[in-house]
Amino acid sequence: xxxSMQPYDGFVGEARGLWWGSAGLVLVVVGTSVVVAGADQxxxxxxxxxxxxxxxxxxxxxxxxxxxxxxxxxxxxxAVWALLPAVSLTGALLAAQVVLCVLSATxxxxxxxxxxxxxxLAAPLAFGAGGPAGGTVYLLAVLLAWTAGQWRRAQxxxxxxxxxxxxxxxxxxxxxxxxxxxxxxLSVMVIQAGAADDVFTRQPAQxxxxxxxxxxxxxxxxxxxxLLLRAFHGDAEQDxxxxxxxxxxxxxxxxELADSVRATGLTVHMCxxxxxxxxxxxVDLAAYRIVQEALTNTLRHAAGADEVHVRVASGExxxxxxxxxxxxxxxxxxxxxxxxxxxxGMKERARLVGGSLRAAPLPGGGFEVAARLPVEDAS
Numbered sequence: 554x555x556x557s558m559q560p561y562d563g564f565v566g567e568a569r570g571l572w573w574g575s576a577g578l579v580l581v582v583v584g585t586s587v588v589v590a591g592a593d594q595x596x597x598x599x600x601x602x603x604x605x606x607x608x609x610x611x612x613x614x615x616x617x618x619x620x621x622x623x624x625x626x627x628x629x630x631x632a633v634w635a636l637l638p639a640v641s642l643t644g645a646l647l648a649a650q651v652v653l654c655v656l657s658a659t660x661x662x663x664x665x666x667x668x669x670x671x672x673x674l675a676a677p678l679a680f681g682a683g684g685p686a687g688g689t690v691y692l693l694a695v696l697l698a699w700t701a702g703q704w705r706r707a708q709x710x711x712x713x714x715x716x717x718x719x720x721x722x723x724x725x726x727x728x729x730x731x732x733x734x735x736x737x738x739l740s741v742m743v744i745q746a747g748a749a750d751d752v753f754t755r756q757p758a759q760x761x762x763x764x765x766x767x768x769x770x771x772x773x774x775x776x777x778x779x780l781l782l783r784a785f786h787g788d789a790e791q792d793x794x795x796x797x798x799x800x801x802x803x804x805x806x807x808x809e810l811a812d813s814v815r816a817t818g819l820t821v822h823m824c825x826x827x828x829x830x831x832x833x834x835x836v837d838l839a840a841y842r843i844v845q846e847a848l849t850n851t852l853r854h855a856a857g858a859d860e861v862h863v864r865v866a867s868g869e870x871x872x873x874x875x876x877x878x879x880x881x882x883x884x885x886x887x888x889x890x891x892x893x894x895x896x897x898g899m900k901e902r903a904r905l906v907g908g909s910l911r912a913a914p915l916p917g918g919g920f921e922v923a924a925r926l927p928v929e930d931a932s
Contacts, residue, residue, distance in 0.1 A: 571616065575651045576609045583608070583633070583640075583647050590639035597636045604629045604636075608648040619656035623668055626652055631675065634682075642679040643691045646672070650698040657702025658709070669699045742767045744817040744852060766816040803841035804829040804865060804872075810841075811863065814848050820860045821848070827867030836926045839902040840865060840872050843910065846895045847876035847922040855880025855920060871908070871928055877921035899924070 583605050591598030608626045615622045626648040634645035643650075653672055657665040672695045680688030746767060804825070811821040829837065844863055851861050858880025866873045896912050899922065903910040908926035915921050 571655070572613050575612050575615065575648070579605065579609055579612065579648045579651070583644055586640045586644050587633065587637060590637040594637070601633050601636050601640075604633050612648060612651065615652045615655045616659065619652055619659060620664070620668070623649055623652040623656055623671075627672065627675075631678075634678075638682065641687065641690075642675060642682055643687070643694050646675065646691075650694055653695065654698040654702040654705075657699045658705040659702075662703075665699060665702065669695065672699075741813050741817055741852065763816070766813065803837050804832070804867070807841070807844060807863070807865065810845055810848065814852065814861075817852060819852065819858065822860070822862045824862070824864045825867075826865070829867050832867065832872065833906075833928060835906050836872055836908075836928055839906050839908075839926055840874050840924070842902055843874050843899050843922065843924050844876055846899050850895050851876075851878045851880060851920070857881050858919070869928065872926045874924040874926070875921065877915060877919055879919045881918065 584602070587598065587601045587605055591601055608629050611622045611625045611629075627646060630642075630646035630649050634640055634642050649672065653665075653668055656668050673692065676688055676692055676695075679691035683690070746763070807823060807825060811823045814821050844865065848861065848863070851858050855878045858878040861876065861878040864873075864875045899912070900910045903924050903926060906926050908924060910922065910924040912920070912922045
């Protein structure tokens with residue numbers, strides 16, 4: 554069924570409070586008018602009070618079945634006005650106006666426009682009873698009720714759109730995290746497995762070392778994936794931050810990352826300048842992931858690369874990251890070799906913390922990734 558045919562979640566959650574509020578309003582306003590107008594007509598007063606109570610009870614279902622409740626309240630309101638003409642038509646149909654507001658907010662516009670038209674059919678009666686002023690007041694009250702419902706509907710639609718956008722952004726963030734973890738680990742494991750297969754019979758000790766590196770990488774990846782999976786729980790962010798801080802800054806683990814790449818036979822020169830203590834968590838993680846993705850792309854796409862230089866400089870204003878290799882890239886860039894998602898992910902990480910990233914082939918051969926991540930903007 555079309556989502557627009559269902560009441561908005563905000564109204565469903567507020568149904569009980571809405572009933573109490575609208576019921577109280579009708580009882581006070583209409584009830585008082587009926588009692589005053591029918592003080593000297595006991596018989597009619599009793600019937601009118603019964604009709605008002607019927608309106609109040611019907612309001613209990615105004616969110617679930619607003620069309621039916623509107624019809625009931627309009628008929629009973631007209632009956633109250635017919636019994637006690639001293640009650641203004643606008644007041645007698647107050648309950649119907651309340652339901653019109655709810656219907657306008659929770660049902661498609663074509664339905665609410667029809668309901669508005671039906672409510673306006675009573676305008677000639679208001680003109681006849683109260684003159685131009687009475688008719689004008691009635692039409693303004695009906696239009697105001699319908700407009701208020703439309704405003705609430707637009708407000709709920711904006712909230713729903715923002716929620717959906719937040720969900721999509723969170724899914725994209727998780728997808729990037731999973732890509733970073735899985736792509737790097739699997740690349741290292743594939744290379745290690747190939748090396749172990751080559752020397753399995755001739756050099757069992759080296760094959761065993763490669764298998765141990767595969768196990769270590771897999772365990773590390775599983776640990777990070779467990780943190781990511783907690784993003785589906787309400788306290789995920791707090792748990793992830795707590796565990797990350799307990800393990801130390803991500804940039805402090807660059808040596809572990811470099812060792813896992815060195816185990817594949819690639820020479821990694823690591824240079825870290827400045828202190829990573831006190832960096833914003835977002836910048837810390839973004840810098841680490843950029844280095845990780847750059848090393849992964851070197852392993853997977855830089856043909857003939859046997860050396861890579863990593864430089865991370867942490868200053869008061871920004872963190873600068875440079876990763877360059879001496880490999881040969883097809884058509885001069887990784888994306889042509891199939892690393893487009895990795896480059897997009899790195900640029901997006903830099904953008905999210907207010908930074909920038911450049912990835913391009915070097916004039917003398919090789920490829921370089923350079924990122925500048927401001928510290929103040931991410932604080």
